[in-house]
Amino acid sequence: MTGRLAFVESPVQLLNVLEWAHARGRGPAPAAAPAPAPSPAPGTVPAPDPGTPDDLRIVVLSPNDPMSRGQLRRMAQLARDEGFEVHWQEARAGRGALVRTLRELGGPLRAAERVIVGDPFSRYVQLLLTLFGPRHVTVVDDGTATMEFAAQLAGGERLVRWHRKGDLGPRELLLAPVTSLARRRLAPGPGRTVEIFTSLPVQAPPGTEVTENAYAWTRERFGPPSLTGGADLVGTSLVETGVIDADHYLRVVGQLARAHGATRYFAHRRESPEKLHRIAVEAGLQVVRPELPLELIARRGPIGATIVSFPSTVVHTLPLALAGTGVKVAVCEIAPEWLKATASPRAQGFLSGVAGTASGADRLTPRNASAVDRLEFG
Numbered sequence: 001m002t003g004r005l006a007f008v009e010s011p012v013q014l015l016n017v018l019e020w021a022h023a024r025g026r027g028p029a030p031a032a033a034p035a036p037a038p039s040p041a042p043g044t045v046p047a048p049d050p051g052t053p054d055d056l057r058i059v060v061l062s063p064n065d066p067m068s069r070g071q072l073r074r075m076a077q078l079a080r081d082e083g084f085e086v087h088w089q090e091a092r093a094g095r096g097a098l099v100r101t102l103r104e105l106g107g108p109l110r111a112a113e114r115v116i117v118g119d120p121f122s123r124y125v126q127l128l129l130t131l132f133g134p135r136h137v138t139v140v141d142d143g144t145a146t147m148e149f150a151a152q153l154a155g156g157e158r159l160v161r162w163h164r165k166g167d168l169g170p171r172e173l174l175l176a177p178v179t180s181l182a183r184r185r186l187a188p189g190p191g192r193t194v195e196i197f198t199s200l201p202v203q204a205p206p207g208t209e210v211t212e213n214a215y216a217w218t219r220e221r222f223g224p225p226s227l228t229g230g231a232d233l234v235g236t237s238l239v240e241t242g243v244i245d246a247d248h249y250l251r252v253v254g255q256l257a258r259a260h261g262a263t264r265y266f267a268h269r270r271e272s273p274e275k276l277h278r279i280a281v282e283a284g285l286q287v288v289r290p291e292l293p294l295e296l297i298a299r300r301g302p303i304g305a306t307i308v309s310f311p312s313t314v315v316h317t318l319p320l321a322l323a324g325t326g327v328k329v330a331v332c333e334i335a336p337e338w339l340k341a342t343a344s345p346r347a348q349g350f351l352s353g354v355a356g357t358a359s360g361a362d363r364l365t366p367r368n369a370s371a372v373d374r375l376e377f378g
Contacts, residue, residue: 004056005108006116007125009063009142011071011269011293012313013118015218016140018079020116020197021056022217056116057108058084061091061101061124067269067289074292091124102131118142120149121159126182133185138195141213143313144354146198153194154205159183199317201357215320218299224325225301231260232304233285234294236312237270243343243351244334246275254283256308256332256364264288264304266297268312295321308332308364311354319360331355332364 008014058079060072076086091101105128109115115134117125119142139149152159158180188194188207196202199213233256238244256262265285267276280287290297294314298307299321308330309315315331322329334351355363 003108003112004114004116005112006056006058006118007061007128008058008072008118009061009122009124010068010118011075013140013142014058014060014072014075014079015293015295016118016142016197016213017056017058017116018082018084019213019215019217020138020140020211021082021084022220023197023211023213056084058086059105059108060086060088062088062093064092065269071269071290071292078292098127102128114138116140119145120182120186121145126159129182129185133192135191136193136195137186138197139186140197141199141313141317144200144311144316144350146196146200147202147353148350150196150202150205150208150210153183153187153208154203159186199320200313201316201359213320215295215317218295218321219323222296223299223301225299225303225322225327227305227325227327228302230304231262231306231308232264232266233257233260233262234266234307234309234312234314235268235271235276235279236310237268238310238334239275240270240272242340243347244338245340246278248338250275250278250282252332252338253279253285257283257285260306260308260330262304262308266290266294294318298322298327303327306330309361310334311351311358315355315358315361319358328362329358329360330362330364331358 006017008017058076060076062069062072076088079086089101089104091097109128109132112132112134114136115129116138117129118140119125120139139146149159151157159182185192186194187205194205194208195211196204196208197211197213199215202210204210233253239246239249253265257265263286265276265279265283266288267290269290276287279285295317297303298318303322305326306328307314307318309318310332311334315329318327318329331354333355334348336348339347
């Protein structure tokens with residue numbers, strides 16, 4: 001078997017595949033010669049990886065929502081500009097799309113020496129992993145779920161997104177055999193190595209290799225940005241995933257905007273148009289729908305001198321992407337009283353961990369956990 005095959009379903013996944021290739025020796029086009037592989041840290045498993053990053057083929061398993069598709073189109077063009085082959089697969093385009101996708105990808109799947117995935121919780125990726133067993137697997141970041149994946153892999157648990165309730169519904173019960181087999185294919189074992197390429201603070205599960213993503217490609221390719229001198233807010237999909245009530249979220253956003261003099265709100269690609277309209281009207285913020293992942297938008301600029309976000313991946317990635325620019329990143333912690341009664345029992349602990357481990361970001365904590373209008377730097 002030869003070659004590398006990457007499956008991506010989001011713009012951030014594609015960005016981090018480019019970062020992985022860069023870390024493996026592939027620089028901005030034209031390609032640089034591969035760098036010597038570093039010696040593995042004690043206790044880690046080296047990942048044999050014949051060939052060079054130039055043999056990487058990227059397959060976009062296109063989502064349906066327009067904002068993700070638009071960002072992915074632009075990220076795909078950036079990848080092509082770097083000299084990579086990118087195949088756009090309409091994997092969700094109605095009846096027959098799944099069978100057609102499996103037929104078209106069968107050959108490349110069987111030939112791949114290494115498979116790179118961005119979302120091990122994706123049902124689509126899990127299904128693909130049940131059909132073949134790659135010798136080498138790399139998981140790149142698609143958000144803070146990487147932390148949950150590493151913990152579940154280490155604990156031998158089934159793969160469940162952190163914001164989901166623990167009970168299995170009919171769909172989960174039907175797909176349980178797929179998830180179970182995929183989890184085994186994502187775990188190290190005889191003849192298979194597993195690498196987690198991440199910017200997040202994760203403990204390496206037994207037998208895996210954790211490689212740091214320092215956003216070196218992003219820093220070399222873009223910026224440094226000009227600064228507006230004001231503040232920008234970063235949106236989150238905590239309302240859309242059922243963690244926080246929409247009215248509560250809007251009150252907090254308005255308070256943060258007033259406290260920090262923010263004028264812009266960078267929307268998460270999953271935020272609903274109705275909620276964004278309310279943010280524009282009620283909080284008086286200019287809603288910006290980024291055309292690329294926020295790490296690239298911020299690095300290209302202009303960007304605020306202060307960026308305020310709720311607990312999410314960007315409180316870990318933006319300090320790396322903006323290193324040396326003078327931009328301050330702050331994370332607003334989530335008080336327990338802000339959560340909906342129907343939120344997953346794991347939500348509070350997970351979000352606290354995301355905020356608490358963001359070493360490059362300042363922390364905003366409620367003075368009074370029951371108040372949404374009084375926050376201070378912690």
